[in-house]
Amino acid sequence: MTELVEHGKLFIGGRMTDPLGTDVIEVISPHTGRPVGRVPHASRADVDRAVAAARTAFDEGPWPRASLEERLAVVTRVKDAIGARHEELARTISAQNGTPYTTSVMMQALAALMVWDANLAIARDFPYEERRAGALGPLLVRREPVGVVAAVVPWNVPQFTAAAKLAPALLAGCTAVLKVSPETPLDSYVLADICREAGLPDGVLSILPADREVSEYLVGHPGVDKVSFTGSVAAGRRVMEVAARNLSRVTLELGGKSAAVILPDADLETAVKGVAPWAWMLNGQACVAQTRILVPRARHDEYAEAFAAEAAALKIGDPLDAETGLGPLVAERQQRRSLDYIRIGQEEGAKIVAGGGRPAHLEHGWYVEPTLFGGVDNSMRIAREEIFGPVVCLLPYDDEDEAVRIADDSEYGLSGSVWTADTERGIDVARRVRTGTFSVNTFSVDMLGPFGGYKNSGIGREFGPEGYGEYLEHKMIHLPAGYEGA
Structure with a gap:
């Protein structure tokens, strides 16, 4: 994706429409620092139009009243088109946020x-x-669509998080306004084109690129029945506060500082090869990244050397290069944040085992080397605060009970993993750690099971029947005594 991509309209109520405001979002390549696209910045007036369209479509339109089979048919066409255009989507996202193309x-x-x-x-x-x-x-207990959904998604995995909200919302019979990040609006135009061609009725879906101010206006809009938000803890608190004014239902998928617990009986090579890809995943810009790696104290240096080798093996560079293993961070502010935390870690007494700065061979772009700190104490800021960059901590422990205490000693509770030769032992550790998703000798987020956080990592669940149910209201119908009808 080398040419400048420009869009002059907004997708409101299923149609490409002239924006009511004049502001423009300039999408900047994190690799070159130069523009790769321009789109309209949605205004409050555009939000009003989108919510009104969704409200009318829900209250009066065919979508909530369609049969399940009819909704399944439309959403299946959306899914099939995403499959057909997945390479285009992947390349567009990589150009915007720096995720390596592969x-x-x-x-x-x-x-x-x-x-x-x-x-x-x-x-x-x-x-x-x-x-x-x-x-x-x-x-008779019924589950009915909750209504108009405001879905607010971040820049790190824009299509993944959009799917997590839109797929259940649309299938349940809701209508939706999708608010996309100003860093990654271009792929949403592909999604808009897909949904329009799939035959979504008028008003069912709008897609608005905008900043936090407009997002807050959408979240607090009286025409919205439910808010589904993915982002930082601070932003999530604000979303909950604003949505509470209308008593809108809220699902929050927030931050993480997840622990990968490597038990003494684990095979070193298996554990290192298993954890490393998820420690630096998405250039470190993932809420589920395994950024705290807990290792037996007696083998700390051995593990430090092995993980440092994994970091060194990552090719850093152009995210559109098929050989790239680590791309740039999404924006200069994220690069600055990671470098600030690297400095803080050194001041706290942790030792840099790998990385620790900007790549010397790259003259431009918002790059930070994959960085590993050794000898980290869990009280250090680099172990407690979500950095959202390629900075990983190696924490030593003395016994399994201490490992569990360290893993659980966090304001977050989103993800985690355990690595051991004894699967049953690993399951026991998984049961003890208060976190929403935990993997034994692997790492995954399974879309057929519930995903979400304990503690400050969120409220509610996405994926699985539990996540699907977040888009439905429960109605109890009392029937007359002795009724035996169908």
Whole structure:
């Protein structure tokens, strides 16, 4: 993607529409620092139009009243088109946020495809109605679409997080306004084109690129019934505060500082090869990244050497180069943040084992070397605060109980993993750590199971029947005693 991509319209209510404001978002390549695209910046007036369209489509339109089979057919066409255009989506995302292209194909485009596919499977078999024996007579319990959804997604995995919100919302019969990040608006135009061609009715979906101020206006809009937000803890708190004014339902998927616990019986090579890709995943810009690696104290130096070798093996450079393993951070502010934390870590007494600065061979771009700190104490800021860059901590422990305490000693609780020769032992560790997702001798986020956080990592769940249910209201219908109808 070398040519400047320009869009002059906004996707509102299923149609490409002239914006009501005049502000423009300039999309900057994190590799070159030069523009790669321009799109309109949605205004509050554009939000009003989008919410009004969604409100009318939900209250009066065919989508919530369509049969499940009709909605499945439309969303299947969306899914199939994403599959057909996944390389275009991956390349567009890489050009905007710096994700290496080979990673972007799998973790940006194909992962989004998997989310759409999983929700189609869940929607087909979901119990929308069930009969129960009540204390005062028979009951009919219904699940009905929650209404107008404001879906706010970040720049690190824009299609993946959009799918996590739109797929269940649309299949459940909701209408939606998708607010995309100003760093990554270009791929959303591909999604808009896909949804329009798939036959979504008018008003069902709008897509608005905008900054935080306009996002807050959308989140607090009285026409919105539910907010689904992915982002930082600080922004999540503000979303919850603003949405509470209207008592809008809220799902928050927030930050993480996840621990990979390597037990003494683990095979070193297996553990290192298993953890390393998820420690520096997405250039370190992933909420589920395994950024705290816990190792037996007696083998700390051995593990430090092995993980340093993995860091050194990552080719750093142009994210559109198929050989690149680590690309630039999304913006100069993220580069500055990571470099500041590297300085803080040194001041705190941690030792740099690998990386620690800008790559010497790159004259431009917002790059930071994959950095590994050794001898980290869990009280240090680099171990407690989410850096959202390629900075990883190696923390020694003396026994399994201490490892569990360290893993659990965090304001976050989003993800984690354990590596051991004894799977049952690993499952026991997984049960003890208070975090929403935990893997044993692997790492994954499975779209058929619930994903979300404990503690400051969020509220509610995405994926699985639990995530699908977040887009439905529960209605109890009391039936007359003795009723035996269908």
